[in-house]
Amino acid sequence: MRTGRDSRPDAAGELSLLVSSDGMEAAGLTEAHRDRPDPATYLGSGKISEIASLARGAGAEVLVFDTALSAAQERNIERASGLPVLDRTELILEIFQRRAKSREGRLQVELAKLEHLSTRLVRGWTHLERQRGGLSKTGGPGEKQIELDRRMIAERVKILRGQLRRLSRQRDTQRRSRQRGEQLTVSLVGYTNAGKSTLFNRLTRSGAYVANQLFATLDTTARRCWVGGGEMVVLSDTVGFIRDLPTQLIEAFKSTLDETVHANLLLHVVDASSVVREEQIDSVNQVLKEVGAADVPSIIVYNKADLAPAVLGPVRGEGGRIASVGVSALTGEGIDELRAALFEAAQSWRRDNALQPRELEPWERAKLEAEERRALASGETGEPPADSP
Numbered sequence: 001m002r003t004g005r006d007s008r009p010d011a012a013g014e015l016s017l018l019v020s021s022d023g024m025e026a027a028g029l030t031e032a033h034r035d036r037p038d039p040a041t042y043l044g045s046g047k048i049s050e051i052a053s054l055a056r057g058a059g060a061e062v063l064v065f066d067t068a069l070s071a072a073q074e075r076n077i078e079r080a081s082g083l084p085v086l087d088r089t090e091l092i093l094e095i096f097q098r099r100a101k102s103r104e105g106r107l108q109v110e111l112a113k114l115e116h117l118s119t120r121l122v123r124g125w126t127h128l129e130r131q132r133g134g135l136s137k138t139g140g141p142g143e144k145q146i147e148l149d150r151r152m153i154a155e156r157v158k159i160l161r162g163q164l165r166r167l168s169r170q171r172d173t174q175r176r177s178r179q180r181g182e183q184l185t186v187s188l189v190g191y192t193n194a195g196k197s198t199l200f201n202r203l204t205r206s207g208a209y210v211a212n213q214l215f216a217t218l219d220t221t222a223r224r225c226w227v228g229g230g231e232m233v234v235l236s237d238t239v240g241f242i243r244d245l246p247t248q249l250i251e252a253f254k255s256t257l258d259e260t261v262h263a264n265l266l267l268h269v270v271d272a273s274s275v276v277r278e279e280q281i282d283s284v285n286q287v288l289k290e291v292g293a294a295d296v297p298s299i300i301v302y303n304k305a306d307l308a309p310a311v312l313g314p315v316r317g318e319g320g321r322i323a324s325v326g327v328s329a330l331t332g333e334g335i336d337e338l339r340a341a342l343f344e345a346a347q348s349w350r351r352d353n354a355l356q357p358r359e360l361e362p363w364e365r366a367k368l369e370a371e372e373r374r375a376l377a378s379g380e381t382g383e384p385p386a387d388s389p
């Protein structure tokens with residue numbers, strides 16, 4: 001179900017991917033356009049009954065709205081249609097919950113869900129009710145119950161915040177020790193499903209989880225990445241962004257997103273084959289701004305060049321620095337140019353900060369050499385092309 005004046009051609013595809021990423025199957029899709037949403041029901045009553053009968057005809061068990069609904073709107077649509085309703089925020093929260101694997105990830109999602117829940121309690125509507133067994137037909141819980149729920153939530157939120165703060169301190173320490181390594185730290189950012197993990201695996205020869213679903217990656221992983229000429233960078237794969245990322249998630253994922261804020265360089269990975277790639281770039285820049293990473297230098301990586309070959313080849317911008325490169329993380333096309341760009345970035349970062357390459361520990365050198373041997377054996381030299389500095 002899509003509403004509003006949203007007529008981007010890819011929005012339907014994104015909604016279908018979101019729905020399937022939550023383990024559901026889309027039974028049908030319908031659009032509604034309203035200049036101003038009804039404060040009580042979002043849509044008009046005629047439209048809601050139309051949707052309800054469509055949904056029943058298609059055997060749907062839940063209505064998903066590709067927009068944020070207020071607690072009251074949600075409750076009223078559920079009553080009018082007789083079907084449970086998920087709005088866009090809740091759908092994304094559900095997906096995050098499915099994906100969260102690490103302890104930190106689980107805590108972050110739980111916190112985000114509770115924060116969301118507490119906004120829903122304000123109007124005397126509780127989703128705990130749904131968890132307790134089906135839709136209430138009697139007009140919601142009593143004030144006393146709401147008070148209890150609210151107190152329980154507040155206590156749990158406090159505990160979660162404390163645990164997350166401790167984990168965040170650990171993360172800071174790890175990050176500082178990495179930064180003492182005096183290597184350029186590079187963070188992959190981009191719209192969900194752009195191919196960040198595929199690119200991460202290609203560059204670091206590791207096995208991060210890749211899937212054609214939204215938010216496949218929730219946790220941050222960092223690996224060394226050899227970029228040729230004896231130069232190395234530390235590359236992090238991170239959670240993908242999406243248009244209108246729920247603010248509760250941004251807040252809860254603060255420490256994960258901090259990896260991005262503290263990176264020396266961002267590789268902004270773009271699905272070059274998407275018809276809405278400019279909008280996706282804007283959405284990502286918006287989230288970067290919200291997390292305070294707007295000023296971190298970045299290179300745009302147009303990925304999926306196998307589907308959009310026009311993007312191949314580096315483009316230089318201000319001061320001769322590389323502004324964008326085109327690659328296919330899938331086929332490996334353009335990867336040498338990307339490595340060369342990283343090599344260049346690492347060298348100029350070193351120059352700017354008057355840093356010497358760090359003396360490697362023996363085990364690091366051994367690991368690096370093994371990596372290099374593997375790279376050579378698989379036909380990837382990892383060396384910058386001959387014409388680069």
Ligand SMILES: Nc1nc2c(ncn2[C@@H]2O[C@H](COP(=O)(O)OP(=O)(O)OP(=O)(O)O)[C@@H](O)[C@H]2O)c(=O)[nH]1
Pocket residue numbers: 190191192193194195196197198199209210211212213214215216217218238239240241303304305306307327328329330331
């Ligand atoms: N054709 C093509 N598909 C690609 C390329 N890179 C990645 N993909 C596919 O795009 C989908 C998403 O890839 P991921 O690497 O999981 O994307 P991601 O950006 O890490 O996604 P999230 O972790 O969900 O944010 C997968 O089906 C990949 O196989 C590419 O260069 N070309």
Ligand SMILES: [Mg+2]
Pocket residue numbers: 196197198209210216217238
């Ligand atoms: Mg990923």
